[in-house]
Amino acid sequence: MGDVLPFTDGELTAIRGDFPILTRTVRDGRPLVYLDSGATSHKPTPVLDAERAFYEQHNAAVHRGAHQLAEEATDDFEAARATVASFIGAPAHEVVFTKNATEALNLVAYAFSNAAPTDEPKDERFVLGPGDEILVTEMEHHANLVPWQELARRTGATLRWVPVDADGALDLSGLDDLLTERTKVFAFTHVSNVLGTVNPVTELAERAHAVGALVVVDACQSVPHLAVDVATLGADFIAFSGHKMYGPMGVGVLWGRAELLEVMPPFLTGGSMIELVTMERSTYAPAPQKFEAGVPNAAQAVGLAAAVRWIEAIGIERIHAHEASLVDRLQRSLAERPWVRVVGPAVGTPRGGAVAFVVDGVHAHDVGQVLDDAGVAVRVGHHCAWPLHRALAAAATTRASFAVHNTPADVDALLAALDRVPAIFGLDTHREAS
Amino acid sequence: MDLYQELILEHSKRPHHAGLREPFDAEVHHINPTCGDEVTLRVDVTGTGPDAVVTDISYEAQGCSISVASSSVLAEEVIGHPVSEALQTFEAMRAMLTSRGTVTGDETVIGDGVAFAGVSKYPARVKCALLGWTAFTDALARAGVDISSTSSPSPQGASS
Numbered sequence: 001m002g003d004v005l006p007f008t009d010g011e012l013t014a015i016r017g018d019f020p021i022l023t024r025t026v027r028d029g030r031p032l033v034y035l036d037s038g039a040t041s042h043k044p045t046p047v048l049d050a051e052r053a054f055y056e057q058h059n060a061a062v063h064r065g066a067h068q069l070a071e072e073a074t075d076d077f078e079a080a081r082a083t084v085a086s087f088i089g090a091p092a093h094e095v096v097f098t099k100n101a102t103e104a105l106n107l108v109a110y111a112f113s114n115a116a117p118t119d120e121p122k123d124e125r126f127v128l129g130p131g132d133e134i135l136v137t138e139m140e141h142h143a144n145l146v147p148w149q150e151l152a153r154r155t156g157a158t159l160r161w162v163p164v165d166a167d168g169a170l171d172l173s174g175l176d177d178l179l180t181e182r183t184k185v186f187a188f189t190h191v192s193n194v195l196g197t198v199n200p201v202t203e204l205a206e207r208a209h210a211v212g213a214l215v216v217v218d219a220c221q222s223v224p225h226l227a228v229d230v231a232t233l234g235a236d237f238i239a240f241s242g243h244k245m246y247g248p249m250g251v252g253v254l255w256g257r258a259e260l261l262e263v264m265p266p267f268l269t270g271g272s273m274i275e276l277v278t279m280e281r282s283t284y285a286p287a288p289q290k291f292e293a294g295v296p297n298a299a300q301a302v303g304l305a306a307a308v309r310w311i312e313a314i315g316i317e318r319i320h321a322h323e324a325s326l327v328d329r330l331q332r333s334l335a336e337r338p339w340v341r342v343v344g345p346a347v348g349t350p351r352g353g354a355v356a357f358v359v360d361g362v363h364a365h366d367v368g369q370v371l372d373d374a375g376v377a378v379r380v381g382h383h384c385a386w387p388l389h390r391a392l393a394a395a396a397t398t399r400a401s402f403a404v405h406n407t408p409a410d411v412d413a414l415l416a417a418l419d420r421v422p423a424i425f426g427l428d429t430h431r432e433a434s
Numbered sequence: 435m436d437l438y439q440e441l442i443l444e445h446s447k448r449p450h451h452a453g454l455r456e457p458f459d460a461e462v463h464h465i466n467p468t469c470g471d472e473v474t475l476r477v478d479v480t481g482t483g484p485d486a487v488v489t490d491i492s493y494e495a496q497g498c499s500i501s502v503a504s505s506s507v508l509a510e511e512v513i514g515h516p517v518s519e520a521l522q523t524f525e526a527m528r529a530m531l532t533s534r535g536t537v538t539g540d541e542t543v544i545g546d547g548v549a550f551a552g553v554s555k556y557p558a559r560v561k562c563a564l565l566g567w568t569a570f571t572d573a574l575a576r577a578g579v580d581i582s583s584t585s586s587p588s589p590q591g592a593s594s
Binding site for chain 1: 435437438443447468469470471472496497498499500556559562
């Protein structure tokens with residue numbers, strides 16, 4: 001990555017100035033300290049403006065009609081596709097707009113089960129049945145677990161998973177037994193939404209490809225926070241959401257290799273995604289249109305493209321370095337508190353933008369309530385990764401997750417509020433968290 | 435913070451009547467999918483119809499202070515009382531908890547339950563406070579008790 005200049009105070013002030021919501025107060029007039037961008041990020045003004053401008057000036061159903069607005073709306077939508085694709089190093093026709101990352105992952109899972117063995121021509125890579133295996137990991141968000149459980153249920157394939165070790169990394173010691181000729185698909189997250197663990201995508205993809213498995217990567221927690229280049233990543237598909245990267249809600253992205261998108265059966269069917277329709281049957285448009293049934297979310301795609309331009313103007317490397325410094329500050333400060341246990345990689349190990357922790361003897365819901373009372377918004381619970389929490393022997397964790405607008409003062413506000421927890425719940429702060 | 439009344443903290447640290455005991459007529463397991471709070475609850479009922487009495491409630495609760503304390507207060511307020519009265523207490527608790535801060539609760543009906551009045555101002559926590567109580571009414575129904583006098587429970591929110 002090389003040397004990356006930290007933000008000056010003036011730059012950070014300007015960045016924060018793009019987020020109108022950061023000027024509001026919560027809970028009886030306290031300034032908002034937003035540390036929940038891993039759940040959803042706030043939206044900078046240029047994104048809001050772009051979405052509004054689309055509706056005010058070009059609004060039309062894209063890929064339909066021949067009037068001028070329809071042409072402009074279609075151009076905007078396709079330009080948005082090109083912008084988003086370029087951001088991840090892909091050609092435009094490899095990007096499919098979905099409702100969200102969950103839909104993108106379901107799209108791939110359903111493509112497998114929609115590949116009926118009777119289809120001609122068929123692509124064996126997408127045909128699953130008894131004896132075939134789907135491999136996931138224990139650290140997956142439910143969005144990259146439940147669709148595969150369902151696919152296994154529908155097809156009779158077997159679901160297997162890579163366990164997580166005590167440091168919150170994937171335990172790859174048994175991978176040779178888990179990843180075999182039987183494995184048709186290996187789905188795993190790039191960056192854990194709880195642990196912050198950064199998985200070795202390229203290495204895992206190589207091993208999966210060596211046995212002929214397709215590789216699906218949940219990139220929700222990586223694309224907004226670090227440079228992702230699909231040309232070198234090694235995955236066959238990645239999924240990410242717009243709303244976690246300063247874009248609007250209601251738009252997600254599936255990137256897939258062109259040759260796979262071409263042979264993959266569709267998920268949702270209907271208008272827009274067809275080539276020819278008769279009463280008996282239909283043929284389908286080429287990808288990506290084949291996967292975008294119905295009037296697409298053009299305004300949201302345009303908003304997401306604006307988010308990408310906004311990120312690019314700042315620089316993803318600088319965003320990553322800034323967030324990493326905040327993660328480090330928080331992790332080091334929490335390590336000074338023996339009554340707090342941080343889950344995931346140790347201080348100094350590369351991490352995503354999330355830090356989750358346990359306060360010994362106090363439930364995460366109660367910790368979060370004390371933070372909320374101070375205006376500090378974090379997430380509490382299992383963060384849609386219930387099996388991971390079982391593996392960590394934690395019913396729930398408190399998670400702070402960062403965005404580019406966060407400051408060292410935000411970290412300090414969290415710590416100050418956290419330090420009220422022991423007194424409120426009668427905690428012995430000298431005892432080590434278990 | 436007015437949410438964490440001393441009474442709630444005491445109940446959560448030393449929950450009354452905790453543990454699973456024999457005999458019992460029904461056992462249920464309820465979870466709060468948003469945060470993973472869980473309660474296993476047993477109910478023992480003596481007598482039938484209008485004479486039915488809640489002889490015992492025993493439980494294992496794992497979760498936040500609000501949900502554990504709520505199960506403790508439930509056991510405290512309901513054990514040894516007629517089923518009809520227990521259901522009235524449940525209704526009064528639920529009315530207070532879902533009131534968004536407009537109902538303070540009647541101590542003569544819900545006893546220590548009034549300590550939970552502050553919870554109603556935090557909609558995300560209402561389910562925590564109701565976990566044990568909804569488990570209780572479910573257990574009563576499974577024990578064959580007619581609980582139709584209570585209004586239908588509010589739909590459970592989904593979690594991600």
